[in-house]
Amino acid sequence: MAGAAMGAAWIHRVNDPGVLCPFRAITGIPCPMCGGTTVFIELGSGHVAQAPLANPVAFVGAIGLAVAPLGAGSRWWALQPRTRAWVLGTALVGSELWQLVRLGLLRV
Template identity: 65%
Template sequence: MSALHRVHDPGTLCPLRALTGIPCPLCGGTTVFIELGAAHPVKALLASPVVLLGAIGLATAPLGSGRRWWALDPRIRAWIIGVTLGLSWVWQLARFGFLPL
């Protein structure tokens, strides 16, 4: 069974996780797209909510959400990005068992 899983496993693509074993805030990004391709949106969301929502944001940016983002003050955008990455890192650390939640 493990040989079958390895055929579809892209391996660890994150350099931080490959070198240290600690996941980065965007770990799970590849898994998001694999799960979406397999029609498992809930699994994609659980792998990395930030990557999934970011991909949706990029896809919908031409429809108007991009203008609203760039209209924000640069300090507010930086704060939103920082807080989002911090929360994402906590999510990934919990997902990989580094934090008991």
């Protein structure tokens, strides 16, 4: 994951591709996972404090994937399916609200 993040940061620094999300490029509205690529670019660039600001849900998800092989994944799967669905649904709604505020489409 670290190598992929550093590679993405290097590619982005050399040739900024702009908005990668087709949904956002067409509609101008971010999806709940908008900023996910930016999380990895910030981490790969060594800007650890900036990474969660792009998308806290993607940041936590990346950490979860990184530590899952160490045993943390079994705790997630031990939850009831309904509980996992509520956690994921709440995270996606919160992420969408975060993106709308972050990109200035929703004023708080």
